[in-house]
Every structure is written in structure tokens, then in C-alpha cells.
Amino acid sequence: QSVLTQPASVSGSPGQSIAISCTGTSSDVGGYNYVSWYQQHPGKAPKLMIYDVSNRPSGVPDRFSGSKSGNTASLTISGLQAEDEADYYCSSYMTSTTLDVVFGGGTKLTVL
Amino acid sequence: EVQLVQSGAEVKKPGESLKISCKASGYSFTTYWIGWVRQMPGKGLEWMGLIFPGDSHTRYSPSLQGHVTISADKSISTAYLQWSSLKASDTAMYYCARPQYGSADYWGQGTLVTVYS
Numbered sequence: 001q002s003v004l005t006q007p008a009s010v011s012g013s014p015g016q017s018i019a020i021s022c023t024g025t026s027s028d029v030g031g032y033n034y035v036s037w038y039q040q041h042p043g044k045a046p047k048l049m050i051y052d053v054s055n056r057p058s059g060v061p062d063r064f065s066g067s068k069s070g071n072t073a074s075l076t077i078s079g080l081q082a083e084d085e086a087d088y089y090c091s092s093y094m095t096s097t098t099l100d101v102v103f104g105g106g107t108k109l110t111v112l
Numbered sequence: 113e114v115q116l117v118q119s120g121a122e123v124k125k126p127g128e129s130l131k132i133s134c135k136a137s138g139y140s141f142t143t144y145w146i147g148w149v150r151q152m153p154g155k156g157l158e159w160m161g162l163i164f165p166g167d168s169h170t171r172y173s174p175s176l177q178g179h180v181t182i183s184a185d186k187s188i189s190t191a192y193l194q195w196s197s198l199k200a201s202d203t204a205m206y207y208c209a210r211p212q213y214g215s216a217d218y219w220g221q222g223t224l225v226t227v228y229s
């Protein structure tokens with residue numbers, strides 16, 4: 001069981017907006033502005049989509065945005081496209097583990 | 113351009129040893145942590161451990177400490193993940209990645225390790 005809790009699946013139609021939540025505690029998500037999000041297509045390596053809660057690396061479309069409220073972070077994808085169908089993982093810095101970093105369990109996004 | 117290039121897929125038998133590699137380029141290898149992430153078939157991502165190549169300081173997930181060894185050769189900018197005795201449950205995709213404060217900005221392409229008798 002992951003320290004960070006994500007819904008197992010979400011779905012949406014092309015053009016719609018969806019949000020994926022990532023719930024932790026004050027020792028990780030709530031305590032630091034170091035939440036990141038990854039997109040993983042089948043058979044591919046994860047790709048960083050959001051870092052430091054709401055920052056996008058160069059090349060990531062602005063349809064992807066991140067936010068945080070208390071112990072819950074969210075990834076919002078607006079204007080859903082077929083190629084957004086993938087697994088999404090959140091990650092957070094945390095100080096209560098040896099490695100200082102932990103992933104959520106992952107969310108499967110289906111574009112209907 | 114930062115790149116992490118991993119060694120190729122491996123097929124091994126239980127009890128055999130294995131060392132896979134991750135060659136870094138495009139940045140100062142000795143000034144960033146680098147780590148290994150496991151993804152078991154159909155499952156999520158899990159950090160296994162980290163190494164700081166500048167001084168070889170290593171940190172391991174408590175669930176994996178003692179079963180794997182992470183090392184680095186800074187002369188060739190390469191990190192390694194090693195097993196002395198593989199189990200069938202080690203079958204997984206393994207990624208190297210460069211972590212910084214809760215995020216990993218660069219990833220290798222992955223190395224598939226299959227262990228079966």
C-alpha cells in the first residue's frame with residue numbers, strides 16, 4: 001500500500017477536463033511544495049509532467065496543471081486528448097522515510 | 113542534453129547474479145543523486161535506493177536493503193544495480209532516474225529483468 005493515495009482510475013471524453021487527486025499527510029504532500037506528477041504510457045518510461053506542485057517542464061502542454069490544498073495535491077488535464085490516455089503517478093518529498101521521496105499508487109486515465 | 117542510457121534486457125535463473133547499468137551524460141554526474149525505480153508486472157513505481165556518486169553515499173528502501181547493491185563508477189559516469197542471488201520475484205522493469213526534492217526529471221529507458229527456471 002502506497003503512502004500517497006490516488007484513485008485507481010478516472011475517465012473522461014475528448015475535450016473535457018479531469019482531475020486526479022493525490023492524498024498524503026503533513027509529513028509529505030502537506031508539508032512541502034515538492035509534489036510532482038508523471039505520465040507513463042504502456043511500455044514506456046515515466047515522463048515528468050509537473051514538479052514543485054504546479055511547474056511544468058519545458059515541452060509539457062499547458063493543458064496539464066497542478067495544485068495543492070492541505071494534504072491533497074491534484075493534477076488537472078483540460079481539453080482531454082486521446083494521447084493523454086496513460087497511467088499517472090504522483091510523488092512527494094517526505095522526511096519520514098530513508099529515501100525522502102515516495103510515489104503514489106498510480107491512476108489509469110481512460111479517454112472515452 | 114541530459115541522458116540516462118541503461119543496459120539491455122536480461123533473462124536469468126533463480127540464484128544467479130546480475131549487474132545492470134545506467135550511463136549518464138550531459139550533466140555533472142558527481143553532483144546529483146541518482147536512483148533506481150522498480151516496476152513489477154502490472155504494478156506501480158517504487159524507489160529502491162539512491163546513490164550520490166560524488167562520495168558513493170547510498171540509501172536503500174528498508175524493504176530491499178540487503179537484497180540489492182547500488183554502486184557508481186564516477187570515472188565513466190555510470191550507476192549500477194546488482195543482485196548476488198536473484199529470485200523469481202525480482203522479475204520487473206528497472207529504471208534509473210535522477211531525483212531532486214521529490215521529483216525525478218530524467219529517466220533511463222528501462223531494463224527488463226526476467227527471472228525464471
